[in-house]
Amino acid sequence: MQFARIAGLGKSLPDKVLDNLELEKMVDTSDEWITTRTGISQRRILGKDKGSSELGAKAAINALKNADVAPDKVDLIIVTTVTPDTIFPSTACYIQKKIKAKNAACFDLSAACAGFVYGLACAEKFIISGMYKTILVVSTEVMSSIVDWTDRSTCVLFGDGAGAAVLTASKKESFLATYLGSNGSYTDMLYVPAGGSKYSVTKEVLDNHDNCIRMRGNELFRLAVRAMADAAQNALELAKVPIDDIKLLIPHQANNRIITAIASRLKLPKEKVYVNIEKYGNMSAASSAIAFCEAWEDGLIKKGDIIVTAVFGAGLVWGSNVIRWV
Numbered sequence: 036m037q038f039a040r041i042a043g044l045g046k047s048l049p050d051k052v053l054d055n056l057e058l059e060k061m062v063d064t065s066d067e068w069i070t071t072r073t074g075i076s077q078r079r080i081l082g083k084d085k086g087s088s089e090l091g092a093k094a095a096i097n098a099l100k101n102a103d104v105a106p107d108k109v110d111l112i113i114v115t116t117v118t119p120d121t122i123f124p125s126t127a128c129y130i131q132k133k134i135k136a137k138n139a140a141c142f143d144l145s146a147a148c149a150g151f152v153y154g155l156a157c158a159e160k161f162i163i164s165g166m167y168k169t170i171l172v173v174s175t176e177v178m179s180s181i182v183d184w185t186d187r188s189t190c191v192l193f194g195d196g197a198g199a200a201v202l203t204a205s206k207k208e209s210f211l212a213t214y215l216g217s218n219g220s221y222t223d224m225l226y227v228p229a230g231g232s233k234y235s236v237t238k239e240v241l242d243n244h245d246n247c248i249r250m251r252g253n254e255l256f257r258l259a260v261r262a263m264a265d266a267a268q269n270a271l272e273l274a275k276v277p278i279d280d281i282k283l284l285i286p287h288q289a290n291n292r293i294i295t296a297i298a299s300r301l302k303l304p305k306e307k308v309y310v311n312i313e314k315y316g317n318m319s320a321a322s323s324a325i326a327f328c329e330a331w332e333d334g335l336i337k338k339g340d341i342i343v344t345a346v347f348g349a350g351l352v353w354g355s356n357v358i359r360w361v
């Protein structure tokens with residue numbers, strides 16, 4: 036039996052910073068409102084005519100370097116994104132070309148902000164089944180391309196970025212448990228109305244900004260807290276790991292008040308909860324991937340530590356992995 040482990044993590048962020056003061060000039064908002072209601076001070080913006088594969092490829096190359104794995108050794112690339120370069124081919128194929136991972140199979144996975152945890156779950160199962168030995172999971176988002184820059188209730192929240200993980204076959208068990216959940220009765224809580232097969236992009240769609248994010252933020256807030264806390268608890272139960280044994284919780288970074296509420300529900304002290312939302316805002320699936328990478332870069336993750344992810348997103352979907360760092 037072979038297990039799977041994370042052999043390397045990587046990230047990529049665009050250089051352009053959009054801070055709250057600049058947003059004050061674009062919509063009727065204030066640095067004070069954004070900071071106190073969300074914890075976000077700034078976010079990164081990729082800029083026009085660049086796709087999520089550009090960020091994803093850079094994050095992937097960094098993760099491969101950190102794992103000391105050559106691109107041609109990658110068996111499978113799973114990309115999780117709600118902002119693919121194009122409807123098809125998959126962003127995974129664009130990334131494959133950019134990083135020259137010529138021996139990889141490729142596909143995209145759609146699980147919105149929960150994508151990284153869903154991606155890790157798939158990769159781990161492909162490895163323990165014996166089908167593959169080396170898998171790249173890339174969560175990459177250009178949220179700025181689907182944000183309505185006239186809607187103050189959403190445009191202050193999102194940013195662009197990419198995070199990646201290389202999973203390899205291992206003799207030691209690392210993924211102790213994974214819990215995934217969904218509830219399709221909430222599809223209207225957070226979605227992009229047009230641009231898919233149901234409503235194609237027309238002039239009317241563009242005039243109404245129906246190709247952009249729509250969100251019922253207030254209602255989502257409560258659902259997000261409950262779903263992420265429950266996901267972490269369920270995964271810990273499956274892993275038979277008591278909450279006190281957690282070294283670090285890495286939650287999705289949608290709102291600092293959501294993260295605080297999850298920590299309090301789980302009775303976790305704040306030094307055990309990783310937060311970087313102030314620098315980047317909500318980058319959908321890339322948020323937890325980049326948070327994981329930065330926690331590792333900061334030296335917060337050591338051999339033997341128990342790391343727990345907790346994510347939540349449009350669908351609704353949610354999930355959690357319990358990982359022993361080996």
Ligand SMILES: CC(C)(COP(=O)(O)OP(=O)(O)OC[C@H]1O[C@@H](n2cnc3c(N)ncnc32)[C@H](O)[C@@H]1OP(=O)(O)O)[C@@H](O)C(=O)NCCC(=O)NCCS
Pocket residue numbers: 063064065068069072073148187188189191225250251252253254255256259289290293317319347348349
């Ligand atoms: C979006 C969110 C930050 C809004 O915070 P909130 O405290 O719930 O604020 P509300 O939506 O109740 O709005 C409160 C007031 O602020 C106003 N407001 C909204 N956005 C604003 C902004 N950017 N600047 C200033 N005022 C704003 C609203 O118009 C409202 O004004 P009113 O009371 O006069 O009607 C918060 O609900 C949230 O983070 N929700 C969850 C987001 C989430 O989980 N997303 C998806 C996960 S992937």
